[in-house]
Amino acid sequence: MHVLLTGASSGIGAALARVLSQDGHVLTLVARRQALLDEVAASCVGPTHVLPADLTDPVVVEGLVAAAEALAGPVDILVNNAGIEYVGATATMDPDVGERLIRLNTLTPLRLIRSVLPGMLARGKGQIIDVASAAAYVFPPYGTHYTASKAALAAADHQLRWELRKTPIRVMTVYPGPVRTEMGTRVLGHYRTDPSKGLPWGNADELAQRILHAMKRGDEEIFYPRFYALSRSFARLTRFIMRFIPVELRHDA
Numbered sequence: 001m002h003v004l005l006t007g008a009s010s011g012i013g014a015a016l017a018r019v020l021s022q023d024g025h026v027l028t029l030v031a032r033r034q035a036l037l038d039e040v041a042a043s044c045v046g047p048t049h050v051l052p053a054d055l056t057d058p059v060v061v062e063g064l065v066a067a068a069e070a071l072a073g074p075v076d077i078l079v080n081n082a083g084i085e086y087v088g089a090t091a092t093m094d095p096d097v098g099e100r101l102i103r104l105n106t107l108t109p110l111r112l113i114r115s116v117l118p119g120m121l122a123r124g125k126g127q128i129i130d131v132a133s134a135a136a137y138v139f140p141p142y143g144t145h146y147t148a149s150k151a152a153l154a155a156a157d158h159q160l161r162w163e164l165r166k167t168p169i170r171v172m173t174v175y176p177g178p179v180r181t182e183m184g185t186r187v188l189g190h191y192r193t194d195p196s197k198g199l200p201w202g203n204a205d206e207l208a209q210r211i212l213h214a215m216k217r218g219d220e221e222i223f224y225p226r227f228y229a230l231s232r233s234f235a236r237l238t239r240f241i242m243r244f245i246p247v248e249l250r251h252d253a
């Protein structure tokens with residue numbers, strides 16, 4: 001199967017690239033940092049292509065599926081994993097930063113889904129995997145745009161599953177809680193005290209294995225670590241409890 005995987009230069013995407021390639025998939029890896037993409041490709045065992053691209057540019061995004069298909073044939077599996085976070089007070093943030101974040105985390109995945117779907121429907125097979133976040137329900141504090149971007153992606157997936165219910169196309173949403181990656185570490189650096197203290201953290205390799213397993217079963221959703229499924233089941237309670245957790249931003253971060 002040909003997998004188009006975004007955000008493959010580090011963290012969850014890099015781990016997933018290795019796991020998918022060991023499982024026999026042909027990969028097209030996308031991110032901005034070509035040197036890192038090349039390193040990840042070198043650590044993969046099967047045929048692996050790299051397509052360096054800035055996915056905040058809608059023109060680039062519009063041509064991405066065609067570019068990937070020119071390299072390795074029809075895209076069977078789309079993994080929308082590329083994402084950025086922003087931690088900061090809404091009142092003082094640069095609105096352009098927030099809009100760029102929503103473009104990368106929400107609008108780009110939707111545009112890529114729009115690009116792959118006609119081919120998947122015509123071929124009668126395909127899988128779409130969107131890496132959202134447990135932040136769709138709670139956390140991280142001071143993450144207004146990030147939370148909005150992931151909640152919107154998750155909501156779009158609910159809708160898409162309904163729309164595609166009579167087709168063989170499967171849509172899976174991944175809801176990671178905190179995972180030790182570049183992003184996970186960077187986010188923590190914005191707070192005076194760790195708001196995730198005492199809560200479980202995951203690691204990218206284990207999450208990648210979980211995603212592969214869930215893909216094979218055709219699951220609709222994964223929460224990882226599983227503890228964060230509670231963030232949905234008890235979303236109102238969790239938000240209530242969060243009011244009492246003292247979280248302060250570092251002003252030098």
Ligand SMILES: NC(=O)c1ccc[n+]([C@@H]2O[C@H](COP(=O)([O-])OP(=O)(O)OC[C@H]3O[C@@H](n4cnc5c(N)ncnc54)[C@H](OP(=O)(O)O)[C@@H]3O)[C@@H](O)[C@H]2O)c1
Nearest residue numbers: 007009011012031032033055082083133178179181183184
């Ligand atoms: N780590 C966590 O705690 C956590 C929790 C919940 C959800 N997530 C989600 O998991 C996904 C992967 O995050 P991660 O933790 O693995 O973080 P990461 O290591 O920072 O990876 C982010 C990936 O996105 C790519 N990316 C960023 N901006 C891009 C752009 N403009 N164009 C193309 N690619 C771009 C990065 O590559 P380049 O910089 O090379 O472009 C990198 O490959 C994200 O969607 C994130 O929101 C992470």
